[in-house]
Amino acid sequence: MAKKALIVYGTRYGATQSTSEEIAKVLQGEGLEIKVVNAKKEKVKDIAPYDLVIVGSGMQMGKWTGEPETFLKQFQKELGNKQVAIFVSSAAQALIEYEKKTEEIENNRKQYLEQKAAKYNLHPISMVILGGVWDFNKMNLLLRKTLASFKPRIEAAGFKEIEPGLYDTRDWNAIRTWAKELATRAG
Numbered sequence: 001m002a003k004k005a006l007i008v009y010g011t012r013y014g015a016t017q018s019t020s021e022e023i024a025k026v027l028q029g030e031g032l033e034i035k036v037v038n039a040k041k042e043k044v045k046d047i048a049p050y051d052l053v054i055v056g057s058g059m060q061m062g063k064w065t066g067e068p069e070t071f072l073k074q075f076q077k078e079l080g081n082k083q084v085a086i087f088v089s090s091a092a093q094a095l096i097e098y099e100k101k102t103e104e105i106e107n108n109r110k111q112y113l114e115q116k117a118a119k120y121n122l123h124p125i126s127m128v129i130l131g132g133v134w135d136f137n138k139m140n141l142l143l144r145k146t147l148a149s150f151k152p153r154i155e156a157a158g159f160k161e162i163e164p165g166l167y168d169t170r171d172w173n174a175i176r177t178w179a180k181e182l183a184t185r186a187g
């Protein structure tokens with residue numbers, strides 16, 4: 001029987017949605033049955049049918065979106081008996097990697113992933129920080145002004161606007177490779 005997987009995600013700017021869909025496509029290709037849930041739009045009522053639960057969140061000011069965290073809290077006990085994986089979307093990750101900010105990279109891994117897993121007593125089979133988007137069109141004026149200083153860093157790291165005000169720092173091959181390895185680990 002096909003292994004069943006659930007992806008539950010929360011997004012503010014859309015990156016975690018399209019990343020979740022790509023992960024789902026890869027897992028499907030590896031023979032898993034997948035359900036993808038936008039936790040802002042749909043409440044998961046039961047995780048009993050799933051063997052693997054993947055939780056994804058966008059990052060903002062060092063914080064997860066609220067809904068996937070609520071999901072972790074709500075299903076903490078059941079998740080303890082399942083295979084769990086966690087990913088976050090961080091548009092800053094590619095910049096700090098390019099800038100070789102080793103300490104920040106380590107701190108983010110701890111803060112975004114390891115501390116979150118520990119908070120809910122989870123032992124994920126895989127955790128990863130994936131890229132994200134800078135969508136200046138979706139920011140309010142204050143944010144747009146504050147984050148304008150990021151533009152030179154984004155450009156220096158080799159990212160070009162894919163449309164006015166929109167940069168995508170995701171490495172789709174890295175996303176697909178992570179999903180494929182996750183399928184292997186999940187067995």
Ligand SMILES: Cc1cc2nc3c(=O)[nH]c(=O)nc-3n(C[C@H](O)[C@H](O)[C@H](O)COP(=O)(O)O)c2cc1C
Binds near residue numbers: 010011012091132133
């Ligand atoms: C106001 C603001 C704050 C952000 N703070 C962080 C941050 O603390 N760490 C980080 O890695 N990325 C940060 N980012 C970049 C986001 O990770 C990126 O926009 C990502 O795509 C968010 O996921 P989402 O598109 O699914 O909402 C920030 C972006 C904005 C607009």
